[in-house]
Amino acid sequence: MKNTSLLLCLFVSTLLFSFSLTMASEPKAYMVYMARAPDGVDPVTYHLNALSKVFGSEDAAKSSVIYHYTDVVSGFSAKLTPEQAEELKKVPDVTGVKVSQPYSLYDPGQQL
Structure with missing residues (x-):
């Protein structure tokens, strides 16, 4: 009986730990702030170039982008x-x- 309780406790602990690791790695929306693109460089291309360094390809980078910010600030959400x-x-x-x-x-x- 004692061994069964210990095994059950170990199993539940392992299950909870693996669940917490899975939840930590789920994609979320992030805001990414960047320096302004150099003169003559398209801001969207500039953003995708930075994001491609993490994703390994421009197609994967494009699929993760939610929105490009190019007017007031330089950056994107992904x-x-x-x-x-x-x-x-x-x-x-x-x-x-x-x-x-x-x-x-x-x-x-909401209270102001």
Whole structure:
């Protein structure tokens, strides 16, 4: 009986640990801030070049992009795993990588 309880406890612990690792690696929306593209370089191409260094191909980079920001700021939003986000931080001209946080301009339950 004692061995059965110990095996069950070990099994549940292993299951919970593997679940937490899986959840940590799921892609989330990230905001990626970059330096402005050099004169004459298309900003979208500039963004995809940086993202391709993490994904290994331009097609994979394109499929992860949610939106390109080119007017007021330079950057993009993309679906990334936490590991990919860390790798992207090392790419030259990337100035910041943060998990995207949705905000509402109006929330009736929010106190001002």
